Amino acid sequence: MNQYSSWKYILILLTIGLSLLYVTPNFYGESFAVQVMPVKAGETIDRSTLKLVESSLDKAKIQNIGIAFEDTDIKIKFKEANDQLNAKQVIEKSLGNKFVVALNLISNSPDWLSNLGALPMYLGLDLRGGVHFLMQLDLSKLSEKKNDGFLVNVRKELQKENVKYYDSKVINNYVQLKFKSEDALNQAKNIIRAQGSGRSIFGGKGPAKETEAFNFSQIKSNNEFILKIKNNQYTDEENVNFALKQNLETLHNRVNELGVAEPIIQQQGKDRIVVQLPGVQDTAKAKEIIGRTAILEMRMVDEERSDPATIEKAENGQLPPGTELYYDRSENPLLVKKEVILTGERLEDASPGVDQMTGQSVVYLDLDSVGTNIFKEVTRKNIGKRIALLLIEKNYTEVITAPKIKSEIGGGNVMITGMENAQESTDISLLLRAGSLSVPMEIVEERTVGPSMGKENIARGVNSTMWGFAAIVVLIVAYYMFFGVVSVIGLSVNLLFLTALLSALQATLTLPGLAAIAITIGMAIDANVLINERIRDEIRNGMPPQRSISQGYDKAWGTILDSNITTMIAGLALFMFGSGPIKGFAVVLVLGILTSVYSAIFVSRGIVNYIYGNKRTIKKISIGEIFKVENN
Amino acid sequence: MEIFRVKTDIPFMKFRKISAIISTSIFIASILFLVTRGLNLGVDFTGGTLMEVSYPQAANLEEIRSTLKKIDLPEAQVQNFGTSSDVLIRLPVVENLSLADLSEKIALTLKESDPALKIERVESVGSQVGDELYEDGALAILFVGIGIMLYLWLRFEWRFAVAAIVANMHDVVIILGFFAFFQWEFNLTVLAAVLAVLGYSVNESVVVFDRVRENFRIMRKSSVIEVVNNAITRTMSRTIMTHLSTQTVVVCMLIFGGEILHNFSIALTIGILFGIYSSIMVGCPLAIWLGTNQSNLAVVDVKAEK
Numbered sequence: 001m002n003q004y005s006s007w008k009y010i011l012i013l014l015t016i017g018l019s020l021l022y023v024t025p026n027f028y029g030e031s032f033a034v035q036v037m038p039v040k041a042g043e044t045i046d047r048s049t050l051k052l053v054e055s056s057l058d059k060a061k062i063q064n065i066g067i068a069f070e071d072t073d074i075k076i077k078f079k080e081a082n083d084q085l086n087a088k089q090v091i092e093k094s095l096g097n098k099f100v101v102a103l104n105l106i107s108n109s110p111d112w113l114s115n116l117g118a119l120p121m122y123l124g125l126d127l128r129g130g131v132h133f134l135m136q137l138d139l140s141k142l143s144e145k146k147n148d149g150f151l152v153n154v155r156k157e158l159q160k161e162n163v164k165y166y167d168s169k170v171i172n173n174y175v176q177l178k179f180k181s182e183d184a185l186n187q188a189k190n191i192i193r194a195q196g197s198g199r200s201i202f203g204g205k206g207p208a209k210e211t212e213a214f215n216f217s218q219i220k221s222n223n224e225f226i227l228k229i230k231n232n233q234y235t236d237e238e239n240v241n242f243a244l245k246q247n248l249e250t251l252h253n254r255v256n257e258l259g260v261a262e263p264i265i266q267q268q269g270k271d272r273i274v275v276q277l278p279g280v281q282d283t284a285k286a287k288e289i290i291g292r293t294a295i296l297e298m299r300m301v302d303e304e305r306s307d308p309a310t311i312e313k314a315e316n317g318q319l320p321p322g323t324e325l326y327y328d329r330s331e332n333p334l335l336v337k338k339e340v341i342l343t344g345e346r347l348e349d350a351s352p353g354v355d356q357m358t359g360q361s362v363v364y365l366d367l368d369s370v371g372t373n374i375f376k377e378v379t380r381k382n383i384g385k386r387i388a389l390l391l392i393e394k395n396y397t398e399v400i401t402a403p404k405i406k407s408e409i410g411g412g413n414v415m416i417t418g419m420e421n422a423q424e425s426t427d428i429s430l431l432l433r434a435g436s437l438s439v440p441m442e443i444v445e446e447r448t449v450g451p452s453m454g455k456e457n458i459a460r461g462v463n464s465t466m467w468g469f470a471a472i473v474v475l476i477v478a479y480y481m482f483f484g485v486v487s488v489i490g491l492s493v494n495l496l497f498l499t500a501l502l503s504a505l506q507a508t509l510t511l512p513g514l515a516a517i518a519i520t521i522g523m524a525i526d527a528n529v530l531i532n533e534r535i536r537d538e539i540r541n542g543m544p545p546q547r548s549i550s551q552g553y554d555k556a557w558g559t560i561l562d563s564n565i566t567t568m569i570a571g572l573a574l575f576m577f578g579s580g581p582i583k584g585f586a587v588v589l590v591l592g593i594l595t596s597v598y599s600a601i602f603v604s605r606g607i608v609n610y611i612y613g614n615k616r617t618i619k620k621i622s623i624g625e626i627f628k629v630e631n632n
Numbered sequence: 633m634e635i636f637r638v639k640t641d642i643p644f645m646k647f648r649k650i651s652a653i654i655s656t657s658i659f660i661a662s663i664l665f666l667v668t669r670g671l672n673l674g675v676d677f678t679g680g681t682l683m684e685v686s687y688p689q690a691a692n693l694e695e696i697r698s699t700l701k702k703i704d705l706p707e708a709q710v711q712n713f714g715t716s717s718d719v720l721i722r723l724p725v726v727e728n729l730s731l732a733d734l735s736e737k738i739a740l741t742l743k744e745s746d747p748a749l750k751i752e753r754v755e756s757v758g759s760q761v762g763d764e765l766y767e768d769g770a771l772a773i774l775f776v777g778i779g780i781m782l783y784l785w786l787r788f789e790w791r792f793a794v795a796a797i798v799a800n801m802h803d804v805v806i807i808l809g810f811f812a813f814f815q816w817e818f819n820l821t822v823l824a825a826v827l828a829v830l831g832y833s834v835n836e837s838v839v840v841f842d843r844v845r846e847n848f849r850i851m852r853k854s855s856v857i858e859v860v861n862n863a864i865t866r867t868m869s870r871t872i873m874t875h876l877s878t879q880t881v882v883v884c885m886l887i888f889g890g891e892i893l894h895n896f897s898i899a900l901t902i903g904i905l906f907g908i909y910s911s912i913m914v915g916c917p918l919a920i921w922l923g924t925n926q927s928n929l930a931v932v933d934v935k936a937e938k
Contacts, residue, residue: 126892133732134761136758136760283735283736283739283751283754284736284739284740287732287736442730442731442758443730443731443732443756443758444731444757444758444760444761445731445756445757445758445761446731446732446735446754446755446756447753447754447755447756448735448751448753448754448755449752449753450750450751450752450753452750452752453684453752453753456890457890457892460888460889460890460893461889463884463888464881464884464885464887464888464889464893465884467884467887467888468880468881468882468884468885469881471880471881471884472877472880472881475873475876475877475880476873476877479873511892511893512821512824512893512896515885515889515893515896516828518881518884518885519828519878519881519882519900521881522877522878522879522880522881522882523832523835523874523878525873525874525877525878526835526870526874526877526878529870529873529874529877530839530870530874533867533869533870533873536869537866555846558842559838559839559842562783562787562838562842563834563835563838563839564835565783566780566783566784566831566834566835566838567828567831567832567834567835568831569776569779569780569783569831570776570779570780570827570828570830570831570832571831572779573772573775573776573779573827574772574824574827574828576772576775577768577769577771577772577775578768578772578820578824579765579768580820581820581821582820582821582823582824585821585824585828586824589828589831
């Protein structure tokens with residue numbers, strides 16, 4: 001009755017083997033590395049860059065101990081910290097500012113292990129040091145900005161169509177207009193409605209043309225006709241969404257500048273962004289860069305001197321006076337005048353949309369009043385010429401787009417045509433605003449852990465786990481003798497499974513997570529204790545040893561299940577409602593429950609069966625002293 | 633070795649009136665402390681800034697205080713922790729000064745007087761985020777409570793579910809009571825411990841209830857009280873061993889875990905101790921009082937016999 005079929009042993013050995021495989025990377029340690037990534041998130045690296053890196057390292061005679069090339073990054077490992085620092089400088093010099101070169105620590109585990117997905121445990125910021133920021137969009141500023149811009153538009157359109165109104169203002173989150181007649185109100189409504197349908201298409205995802213972008217409500221009182229215009233919920237959500245996407249993009253670019261390896265920049269909730277920078281020590285600099293604004297400039301393209309010969313000369317360093325040479329997004333050279341027409345400060349908004357006349361994808365720019373006047377003047381004088389929009393960030397300038405001026409543009413609403421599709425107009429408008437954050441953001445949570453403290457925290461967690469484990473081993477073996485030894489083996493296997501799972505899943509391990517490992521050990525012993533006590537019970541009641549063992553395991557099963565599921569419920573709730581380190585605690589707790597049930601029931605029984613199962617009769621099993629209750 | 637040797641069942645339920653008085657008074661006292669003193673909420677929940685600074689030599693707390701006063705932060709609490717060179721600075725949310733600027737300002741000012749100091753840890757939480765974390769915490773406790781109750785109701789029956797959850801909440805309220813009475817700091821990690829206790833202490837009730845249910849099938853002629861007493865006595869050995877192990881680990885954490893895990897381990901310790909007591913002396917009497925008996929528990933068995 002206490003025999004396992006061989007497939008069960010094979011399964012046990014297989015799981016243990018696999019776990020050992022996934023645990024190993026944790027023992028290899030880390031070596032110093034330099035990581036090369038493209039500045040723009042999502043772009044890829046090609047082989048030529050790799051060659052450039054290799055040759056520059058050769059030239060500087062810096063020896064590396066391994067290069068890993070992927071589409072998104074290149075990692076070069078070094079033996080010593082000194083080599084790492086030198087290499088960083090050399091590579092930065094040879095690659096220029098299209099790439100981010102960051103210092104990193106990379107696991108030494110062999111490639112075949114990494115290829116299997118066997119990586120060391122992923123340590124949270126509290127264990128490896130670093131900064132965590134939670135940033136929040138200022139939504140009131142967003143709707144203020146949107147409504148103000150909208151009101152200016154409405155006024156202009158109504159004037160154009162000669163619709164009489166008086167008293168127009170923004171109240172809370174809607175725009176209010178007053179009219180003398182109902183006719184005027186209805187006329188205005190139609191004009192606004194027509195304007196709204198084209199503008200609300202964001203990146204192809206927005207409402208269809210037929211859908212209204214606004215909610216209208218009207219009140220009639222004392223010969224006064226009041227029209228209230230509000231973004232519909234969908235438009236509002238799109239606005240927030242777009243602003244958030246914009247800010248994410250901007251933060252990506254800025255964080256890259258810090259040269260942080262493996263930063264995390266993610267949306268959290270509806271209007272928040274998490275930025276995690278592992279290993280960052282200079283938090284002041286991090287804050288400065290994340291909070292900084294880059295510059296957007298409009299300048300004229302030097303059309304008179306844009307013949308191929310001049311441009312070729314310019315590319316070789318012979319620039320015509322008063323010009324500069326920049327490249328656009330498809331690497332085409334452009335000669336641009338030094339004189340700046342407008343800067344990003346004058347740009348209030350850039351959004352993708354559809355030209356209602358032609359149905360083409362376009363980008364709309366909204367300028368402020370000063371910008372509008374300047375722009376009017378410039379476009380009047382330069383019809384037929386191109387105007388370049390430059391993004392200047394950390395001494396790196398890129399031409400985002402250079403459209404041709406078709407006619408004089410007044411009124412501050414600039415439409416840039418020539419976009420291939422909705423995606424491109426979305427991209428361009430993102431880029432136009434990537435220089436500055438679309439809506440101001442505030443750091444609402446900051447958690448910083450110094451690197452030495454991170455190391456200390458690891459030591460603390462590991463020490464508690466080790467001592468706790470050792471104490472339990474002594475206690476359990478002394479109490480349950482051989483069955484105690486089996487429990488301890490089960491417990492060790494449990495620890496092995498848990499670490500393997502954490503490594504394989506790459507769940508973030510935090511200090512509370514380490515604490516959860518320790519607690520899991522304490523709690524996992526419960527299943528073993530329940531089993532051992534049940535077996536003792538059966539023997540106490542006069543059952544023969546073989547039968548006691550199988551009954552003990554069987555009867556304990558239901559109890560183990562019940563008690564673990566209730567803990568599981570708690571773990572899942574922690575996971576759902578917890579954030580950061582608490583989530584880390586929950587992950588370990590939930591995984592720990594799973595592994596402990598498996599190891600206590602399945603693995604430990606396997607061992608017991610292996611030892612006792614083949615013997616026909618056993619007189620006595622070693623489960624510690626059993627005090628017989630008489631006459632119960 | 634066997635710790636727990638008894639010939640006959642211990643009449644635990646004989647003491648249920650006394651335990652009811654004890655439990656109720658501790659429970660009421662806890663609620664009183666919670667109401668009058670309140671929890672000493674950490675920056676996680678209230679919002680504010682906590683900075684851990686370490687000096688190469690013993691820190692001069694007075695000097696730090698006066699420095700902070702100079703930059704208009706008189707509300708700062710400055711204290712040593714662990715060693716004399718480690719300093720903890722606590723600040724509530726300061727109006728007109730963003731979180732990021734606040735910690736930066738402090739770091740810069742302190743470094744001016746002693747460039748050798750190290751900023752070991754900064755935790756800044758805005759008041760809005762703090763409120764949200766607080767709400768999430770309360771929601772989590774509620775969710776766990778309901779989840780456990782539903783499960784027990786399905787697996788056992790409603791009387792046990794109610795008894796277990798009351799026993800459980802009893803533990804949670806008492807942990808909170810301790811934190812209120814001693815004004816220990818209650819932060820996110822402590823909340824995690826409280827939730828872990830919720831899951832853990834219900835184990836205890838489940839193990840005993842499981843035995844009670846089983847006993848109802850075997851001890852057909854015994855009274856409910858006898859059945860419960862036997863169940864508790866028979867599971868006593870397991871209770872002691874399991875809690876001894878868990879408590880051992882928690883003690884190790886208390887010793888080696890450092891500042892961050894200190895209150896976390898204290899919460900667990902209280903939870904474990906009261907968890908044992910409550911599942912025996914709160915859960916069981918309550919189940920009896922609610923009218924648990926053979927007929928409403930051994931249903932499966934009866935059907936099988938027909």
